[in-house]
Amino acid sequence: MTDREPMSGTTDCGGDAAAYVLGALEPEEADAFRVHLQDCAVCRDEVEALGGVVQALPLAAHQYAPPRGLKRRVIGEVRREQATTGRSVARTRPRRRGPRQLLAGGAATLVAAAGAVTAIIELSGGAAATVFQAQVVGISGSAQLRVTSGHAELVVRHLTPPGRGHEYEVWLQHGKAAPVPASVLFGVNSAGDADVGLPKPVGHRLSAVMVTQEPLGGSPHPTHDPVIVARLHGIS
C-alpha cells in the first residue's frame, strides 16, 4: 500500500475479498470488485493474503496416486499433438485480432493456425476414410475431419460449449481464398461431443475447414478467430 492510496473505496470494504478469492462472487460482482481493487489498497492486501490460503486448499484433499492409466492417456495425447504439430502448439496459435482484421486476412489466418497436420487412412466398413487431425485453438477439446468417398464429417469431442447466445459455424476455404460459409451450424451435447456432416461433397480445391463461434443463426462472415482448424491436403 502507498501513502497516497485510499484506505477504502466503500463502507463495507473488504467484505467481498474472501468470496472473491474463493471464486464465490457472481460474475457481475466479481467484475465490479476487480474495478474496486484498482483503487483500494486495503482490499488488494486482503486478496493477496487470503489468496495464499486458497492456493493451499488443494492440499486439504486426501492425496492419491494418479490412476495408472491416466498418465498414459495424458502423455499419449500430448505426444500425438507434438507429433502432428511438430513443435509447440502455443507457437502456432494465432494472435487474437479484431473481426475486421480477420476478414481481411482470413486465408492467412487459416494457414498459420493449422500448422502441419497428418492425414491418416482408416478402413471403416470397407470404405477408406482419410482422417485429418484438426487444431483446437483457445478452447478445450479435440476435433478431426473424416473424409469418406468425398463426404466430410467433422467429429468433435469434449469441446467447450459455445457461449450463451452463440453457436458454432463451419467455414470452408478453397485454395487461399477467403473462407465461405458451409451452411452448417452446430452445438455440442453435455459431454462436448458432436458429429457434424458437411452437406456437399468436398472438392479437391478445399484446403481447410474451420469453425468459429457466431451469434445464433450464424453470420455471413466470420466474426471471431477460428476455434477449430483442419487443414486438408491430398484430397482426390
Added chain:
Amino acid sequence: MFAQRRNLKELADEDLMVLVRDGDPRAFEVLFDRHGGPAFSLAYRMCGSRARAEDIVQEALVSLWRAGGRYDQSRGSVRAWILSTVHNRAIDSFRREAARPTRPLDEGALTERLAAPELTDVEAERRIDADRVRGVLRELPDDQRQVIELSYYGGFTHLQIAEMLSLPAGTVKGRMRLGLGKMRIALGEAGVLP
C-alpha cells in the same frame, strides 16, 4: 536416454516449463510425475468420481500443454498454475453439466493411495504441509468450514450457498472471511504460508 531423463528430473518446475514451451513432451511427463497426484486428488475431492476426475485432469493438463507458452512465473508456482487449472476445469464441468457430488466421498473407494515409501523428500514435505492444511481446515468452526468447502470444492457462489443454507448472503460472505482469515493466521504459524 536414461541420462537425459535423469537430468530432466533434476530440473526445477520453472525450467521444465521452458522445455514444455518448446514442445518437449518428456519435460511435461516429469511435471506429470510431480503434480499428477495432487491434480487428481483435487479433482476427485471436487467431483467424487474417479472416472470424471480422470477426465478433468486429462482435459486440464492437455490444455496446459497447449498453453505452455503462457506460463508466467511472476504469477505463482507451476504447481499452483496446474492446480488452479484443474480447479477451474472442474468448476466448468459442474456448471456445464449441472452435476456435483451429492454425498460425502468414500475416501476408501480409491485403492491407489500414495504409499509413503514412494515419497521423495520434497513430496514428503508437501505431505506434511497437506496434513497441516487439512488440520487447520478441520479445526475451523463448522459453519465457516462449510461455506469454504461449498465454494471452493463445490463451485457454488455465495448466493447459491445462502439459498442452500437459508442464510443472508452477507452472513455467508462474513463466514468465508472469518474462516479464511483464521486459516491465514494458523497456516502462517505452522510455516505453510510466509
